[in-house]
Amino acid sequence: MGLTKSEIFTTYQNDISLFAKALGHPARVAILQHLFKMESCYCGNLVNEIGLAQPTVSQHLKELRNLGLIKGNVEGTSVCYCIDKENWERMKQLMHEFLNQEIQTKDECC
Template structure:
């Protein structure tokens, strides 16, 4: 496998790519949707919502957290997760730029 050469891209481009990659799995979308419905939750609650094993859910949570899309706080023996506003604001800005472009330009 080749080297990605991320140093040839801007910090913003690399950050957006990490965010997009983290969202590139249906289980992660399901986790985000679940977190949208709840104030916060314990990992076990998420496991009960998905047709996946606990270690698999934990790996998806780790990917979302590493990308900056969710935050987790340890409360006793459990970790409570919630959405990370900062990560989603970056995505929002990117998609607002695209939406603005699409509403003002005509394509072939």
């Protein structure tokens, strides 16, 4: 598999790409939606909530943690998860800036 050569792109471009990756799978969107509904950290079994196998859910949780959108704390034999509010706000700002760009073409090109 080839490399993405992310080092040739700006930090801004890489950050947008990483945050978009977090939203690039419906399971991760479902996990985030579930965590948003909770008023505190969620320590239950997300497998029952999401409907996927444990290894699959674990992989998506790992991806969301690596991207910084969720945090997890070990409590006994379980891990409690919540949205990382600071990184979520950062993602919202970056995505807002990116998606609200004005198209600069003077005429219809296509």
